[in-house]
Amino acid sequence: MYLKKLHLRSFRNYVDRQVEFTAKKTILVGNNAQGKSNLLEAVELLATLKSHRTSRDRELVLDTATASQIEAIVERTHSTNELSIIFRKQGRRTVAVNRENLRRQLDFLGVLNAVQFSSLDLDLVRGAPETRRNWLDGLLIQLEPVYSNILQQYNQVLRQRNALLKKIRAVRQDDPNGSIDSFEPQLRLWDEQLAAAGSRVTRRRARVVARLDPIARRWHQKISGETELLEVKYLPNVEWTEDEPSKVQRAFLTRIEERRIAEQYQGKTVVGTHRDELEFAINETPARHYGSQGQQRTLVLALKLAELKLIEEVIGEPPLLLLDDVLAELDPNRQKQLLEVIGDRFQTIITTTHINSFNQNWIKDSQILKVQAGT
Numbered sequence: 001m002y003l004k005k006l007h008l009r010s011f012r013n014y015v016d017r018q019v020e021f022t023a024k025k026t027i028l029v030g031n032n033a034q035g036k037s038n039l040l041e042a043v044e045l046l047a048t049l050k051s052h053r054t055s056r057d058r059e060l061v062l063d064t065a066t067a068s069q070i071e072a073i074v075e076r077t078h079s080t081n082e083l084s085i086i087f088r089k090q091g092r093r094t095v096a097v098n099r100e101n102l103r104r105q106l107d108f109l110g111v112l113n114a115v116q117f118s119s120l121d122l123d124l125v126r127g128a129p130e131t132r133r134n135w136l137d138g139l140l141i142q143l144e145p146v147y148s149n150i151l152q153q154y155n156q157v158l159r160q161r162n163a164l165l166k167k168i169r170a171v172r173q174d175d176p177n178g179s180i181d182s183f184e185p186q187l188r189l190w191d192e193q194l195a196a197a198g199s200r201v202t203r204r205r206a207r208v209v210a211r212l213d214p215i216a217r218r219w220h221q222k223i224s225g226e227t228e229l230l231e232v233k234y235l236p237n238v239e240w241t242e243d244e245p246s247k248v249q250r251a252f253l254t255r256i257e258e259r260r261i262a263e264q265y266q267g268k269t270v271v272g273t274h275r276d277e278l279e280f281a282i283n284e285t286p287a288r289h290y291g292s293q294g295q296q297r298t299l300v301l302a303l304k305l306a307e308l309k310l311i312e313e314v315i316g317e318p319p320l321l322l323l324d325d326v327l328a329e330l331d332p333n334r335q336k337q338l339l340e341v342i343g344d345r346f347q348t349i350i351t352t353t354h355i356n357s358f359n360q361n362w363i364k365d366s367q368i369l370k371v372q373a374g375t
């Protein structure tokens, strides 16, 4: 797939700027804080409707404006589509494909696919479990856009169930012997809903990890030189064995029953996929506790390359590759691996502060854009 045009209006520090991508490789050169990452963020939003830098739309709007718009033209093997997203400082987004506003965000997803490599990726290894869950969810959304709805439903159930558990806790705090019978039917209802929504989430997460694991392992061996064995493990909060909806739901309900008192005491849902963990083990040691920075970088690179390959495999077209300042962080061997993989197949947008850090072949093939204060 090919991102042909991008038009940013009042987006971050861009007032009004159109970019036409005329080569398969684009290098964005500029000093710090000029708008290189902002441009990549716009592409990431077109692909996932999410930014890994913020979850607040108002941050995406130029500080002197009230709304911003990203427009793009994307060519795929069998179609060309126009995409548009409007973000507002107040109020909801508007998403459109081919100038038709869409009611469901999920219908927007899947036109453009992209994988971003950035220095924040190290958080995948070092950061909180939430970072890893978000990464996995982002991948799932690109592979299977309907997952964005599944996740949304789960979060809705979770919010409402938490609200009820909070009420129950308040009653208990007022009077430890007080009756909470009147809440029972409602709570049971939310148990069922949590089990239903949770089973949809956990089954998909398990499946995608099962596909990702062997690909990541191969990359990791290639980059690290065969001596280290990577394993990507999905550690669901509710364990289950048979991939069948009713059985997974039953596992949820059993676990909920076991944690009933704890949930009412804490006033929140402690059972469910919002507590899942993803573990990266190298030679059976969790990588989080693994000392070397270099090893963590190798791991992250392997994970991201696996993501790239998996999307390409499932979608049937190479996704866009967004590289934010990462080459500078890699040693020559890893740099070489990465550039080799990219080859000529992926449309690549890459940012740098120093054009000299690129090899001449790359520069020769690339469209080079200078980014300065949002222009």
Ligand code: ATP
Pocket (backbone or CB within 6 Å): 011, 012, 013, 030, 031, 032, 033, 034, 035, 036, 037, 038, 039, 058, 059, 060, 061, 062, 063, 064, 325, 353, 371
């Ligand atoms: P670096 O090389 O340091 O990564 P960069 O070129 O990638 O720099 P960006 O992150 O793209 O920099 O842009 C940062 C600039 O955008 C900052 O000057 C920031 O103040 C500005 N900026 C961010 N959000 C907004 C906004 N909503 N309105 C106006 N300016 C913004």
Ligand code: MG
Pocket (backbone or CB within 6 Å): 036, 037, 038, 324, 325
């Ligand atoms: Mg940047």
